[in-house]
Amino acid sequence: MPSRTRLRMSDKSRNWYLIPYTAWIVLFVVAPIALVVYYSLFDIEGKFTFSNYAHFFTPVYLRMTLSSFWYAFLITAFSLLVAYPAAYLLTRTKHKQLWLLLIILPSWINLLLKTYAFLGIFGTYGFVNAVLETVGIGKQQILFTDFSFVFVSVYIFIPFMILPVFNALEKMNPSLIDAARDLGASSWTTFRRVIFPLTISGVKAGCQAVFIPALSLFMITRLIAGNRVITLGTAIEQHFLVTQDWGMGATIAVFLVVVMALIMVLTGNRKKREVQG
Amino acid sequence: MKQLARMFVVVFVVAFGLMYGVHALNSSEGYGGSNTLTIYNWGDYIDPDLIAEFEKESGLKVIYQTFDSNEAMMTKIEQGGTTFDVSVPSEYAISKMKEEGLLLPIDHSKLPNLKHIDSRFLDLSFDPGNAYSIPYFWGTVGIIYNPDLLDGWQITSWNDLWDPRLRNQILLVDGAREVMGFGLNSLHFSLNDTNEDHLQEAKRKLQTLTPNVKAIVGDEIKMLIANEEAAVGVVWSGDASEIMDENDKLDYVVPEEGSNLWFDNMVIPKTARNIEGAYAFMNFMLDPEHAARNAEYVGYSTPNKDALALLPEEIAGDERFYPSPELTEKLEVYRNLGKRMLAHYNELFLEFKMHRK
Numbered sequence: 349m350p351s352r353t354r355l356r357m358s359d360k361s362r363n364w365y366l367i368p369y370t371a372w373i374v375l376f377v378v379a380p381i382a383l384v385v386y387y388s389l390f391d392i393e394g395k396f397t398f399s400n401y402a403h404f405f406t407p408v409y410l411r412m413t414l415s416s417f418w419y420a421f422l423i424t425a426f427s428l429l430v431a432y433p434a435a436y437l438l439t440r441t442k443h444k445q446l447w448l449l450l451i452i453l454p455s456w457i458n459l460l461l462k463t464y465a466f467l468g469i470f471g472t473y474g475f476v477n478a479v480l481e482t483v484g485i486g487k488q489q490i491l492f493t494d495f496s497f498v499f500v501s502v503y504i505f506i507p508f509m510i511l512p513v514f515n516a517l518e519k520m521n522p523s524l525i526d527a528a529r530d531l532g533a534s535s536w537t538t539f540r541r542v543i544f545p546l547t548i549s550g551v552k553a554g555c556q557a558v559f560i561p562a563l564s565l566f567m568i569t570r571l572i573a574g575n576r577v578i579t580l581g582t583a584i585e586q587h588f589l590v591t592q593d594w595g596m597g598a599t600i601a602v603f604l605v606v607v608m609a610l611i612m613v614l615t616g617n618r619k620k621r622e623v624q625g
Numbered sequence: 626m627k628q629l630a631r632m633f634v635v636v637f638v639v640a641f642g643l644m645y646g647v648h649a650l651n652s653s654e655g656y657g658g659s660n661t662l663t664i665y666n667w668g669d670y671i672d673p674d675l676i677a678e679f680e681k682e683s684g685l686k687v688i689y690q691t692f693d694s695n696e697a698m699m700t701k702i703e704q705g706g707t708t709f710d711v712s713v714p715s716e717y718a719i720s721k722m723k724e725e726g727l728l729l730p731i732d733h734s735k736l737p738n739l740k741h742i743d744s745r746f747l748d749l750s751f752d753p754g755n756a757y758s759i760p761y762f763w764g765t766v767g768i769i770y771n772p773d774l775l776d777g778w779q780i781t782s783w784n785d786l787w788d789p790r791l792r793n794q795i796l797l798v799d800g801a802r803e804v805m806g807f808g809l810n811s812l813h814f815s816l817n818d819t820n821e822d823h824l825q826e827a828k829r830k831l832q833t834l835t836p837n838v839k840a841i842v843g844d845e846i847k848m849l850i851a852n853e854e855a856a857v858g859v860v861w862s863g864d865a866s867e868i869m870d871e872n873d874k875l876d877y878v879v880p881e882e883g884s885n886l887w888f889d890n891m892v893i894p895k896t897a898r899n900i901e902g903a904y905a906f907m908n909f910m911l912d913p914e915h916a917a918r919n920a921e922y923v924g925y926s927t928p929n930k931d932a933l934a935l936l937p938e939e940i941a942g943d944e945r946f947y948p949s950p951e952l953t954e955k956l957e958v959y960r961n962l963g964k965r966m967l968a969h970y971n972e973l974f975l976e977f978k979m980h981r982k
Contacts (some may be wrong), residue, residue, distance in 0.1 A: 362631060392964045408976055415979075467845065472854050489793065489855070492840040494910050544679050574840020575799060586975070591968045593914065 351415040357622070381605060387598035392591075400599040409600070416579040420562035426515045427558050428551065430502065431509035434541075438510070439517045448514065455507045463571050466500050467491065470572075488594060492574035500572045516550025517543075552615045560608050580604060663688045665698065665709035667889070668844075670762075672922035679909050685902050689953040697895065702727055702894045709748065709894050710903040716888045717802075719758050722960040728757040729893045735904040738911035746888065746928035758890035759907055760928035760969035761932040762920070764862035765948065765956060766803055766885040769869070769877045774856035783811035784879045786857065787834055795834075796849055796858040797841045801967075802959055803885065804841075805858060806832065808977075810882045817960040828973045849866040850875070861887070862946055866924030877945045883955035888928075894954060 391397045403409070438447050454462065469475045477487050490496050520543065528538040536601040544551075546611070564581035580600050587597030662683075664671075668691040678685050691711070692698040695718035701707055703725070714722060722728050733739055739759065746760045772782045775790070786795060786807075797804055806816035808827035818824065839855045849860045851871040858867070865877040891910070895904045909915060916932035926946050927933060934940050941947060948956070962970070 390966055408972065408979070411979060469848075473852060489839075570799060570841075570843060571845065574796075574842055574979050576840065578975065583975065586971060589694065589700070591971045592696060592700070592964060593968045596968075601877060601957075
């Protein structure tokens with residue numbers, strides 16, 4: 349009898365602990381998504397309709413979607429290209445935690461502030477052009493180009509790529525590398541057949557952490573790309589703040605949520621298969 | 626379980642403690658209850674000395690909050706939960722807010738200084754009889770340019786923007802009505818045009834401007850042009866005067882094809898708590914001496930004719946900011962085109978932005 353009561357008590361208290369969590373999920377995850385879906389079903393005059401979805405599949409928005417994906421892909425690819433070697437070198441250094449901290453440090457500074465700084469650095473009379481001029485290359489237009497947009501985005505997202513890759517590399521058993529080398533694998537083969545497959549989970553987590561927010565970037569598109577790059581994020585911002593066509597803005601948001609969920613599911617599944625195999 | 630309960634208690638105690646602290650701090654500085662006045666205005670759109678003077682004169686504490694677009698301001702007032710006593714929307718926003726019942730009617734007998742306003746700026750179509758709004762500033766949309774970077778070339782018209790010499794030299798302000806407006810103006814259509822053929826033609830014409838456009842930006846356009854990042858910009862007159870204060874090489878022109886004439890008027894939103902204070906503030910700002918000082922500080926054009934007389938000749942006589950009657954004839958005020966048309970303008974603007982070189 350006493351043991352039974354204790355059991356019931358612990359059950360009860362577990363439910364108690366769940367309250368904040370459930371409340372959080374309902375209030376800040378389920379309710380907003382439900383509201384977004386709800387709003388997407390009304391046109392600008394407040395009539396119930398599916399026309400927003402039909403409108404989404406017109407050339408203007410499809411092109412915007414395509415360009416969003418293209419830039420998000422570029423940003424993710426370049427982030428990975430820089431972050432993987434950086435994370436790898438980090439695991440080899442003496443004061444790992446210090447170096448990691450230094451890399452993470454810029455992400456404590458407000459995003460807008462960092463973006464504004466690039467306006468000065470990349471400007472016609474900015475630091476980079478001054479250097480280019482003294483080197484003899486001459487002034488280039490850097491601000492408001494695809495290059496500056498991808499560069500600044502990569503700069504902003506890179507900590508989110510380095511961290512998971514670094515963690516995956518740290519978790520790896522170093523004796524596996526020694527074993528590969530003992531068995532005669534070259535450095536490249538060791539990397540391709542041992543290191544990379546063992547850290548793929550970190551790479552996936554990093555890609556998710558970069559690709560998904562990169563799809564809906566909006567401030568940088570205006571400040572750094574001068575609205576030469578139009579992403580779905582820009583369109584959402586416009587619809588909510590300028591046109592007040594909340595329905596259309598919500599429709600694009602629903603589309604993004606669906607795509608993000610798909611990406612999560614796809615990258616998640618493969619991991620399971622690996623575990624089974 | 627006990628731990629959890631204890632934690633909750635601690636959190637509540639801390640939260641209430643902080644709430645009380647904030648309250649005590651506010652009231653010790655005089656921010657509390659009925660002796661505050663909350664002003665919701667555009668950023669950098671008032672001489673801060675005037676706020677201090679008003680506080681001294683009226684005994685009220687002013688809370689000054691800012692917004693950066695009419696739409697953002699309207700959304701905030703519509704949602705409620707705010708206590709703005711005075712706001713300063715533009716004309717098309719006023720007609721929209723009036724329609725949606727977001728404004729309180731204004732009793733002119735409480736504003737003796739209203740007599741100083743030039744009758745040209747009263748009783749306009751967006752607010753007949755000024756039942757809901759009192760003029761604050763007005764201005765135009767035009768071209769700011771740097772003659773030094775253009776070998777002394779004087780720009781006079783919208784169509785000059787299409788000149789191949791300006792390749793990659795133009796910054797545009799990120800506003801659908803402004804950009805579509807000058808597209809229509811350059812074709813000698815009205816900037817309130819709703820004819821689909823005209824709008825499509827304007828969009829196609831704007832798309833041919835793409836090689837000359839360096840970027841389409843927001844408020845940072847002021848900094849970029851002052852730093853000579855580009856030779857030409859399409860901006861509001863007040864921004865232009867601010868930029869010219871920083872870089873005196875620049876010049877501003879209202880294009881000969883005509884352009885937009887806009888008004889920012891003071892209103893009392895329905896969220897107001899301190900209505901008497903709002904009247905006192907509006908009357909204070911309508912005083913010619915105060916209006917003149919404000920105009921000198923902000924750089925926009927004042928609708929206050931007695932204030933204009935107090936301004937130095939170099940400001941009051943400047944045709945770029947106080948255009949001649951012939952040019953004023955060609956200027957148009959934005960009409961509230963309705964949500965659907967505004968959405969269409971935005972979509973066309975978006976298509977223009979997406980057009981690549």
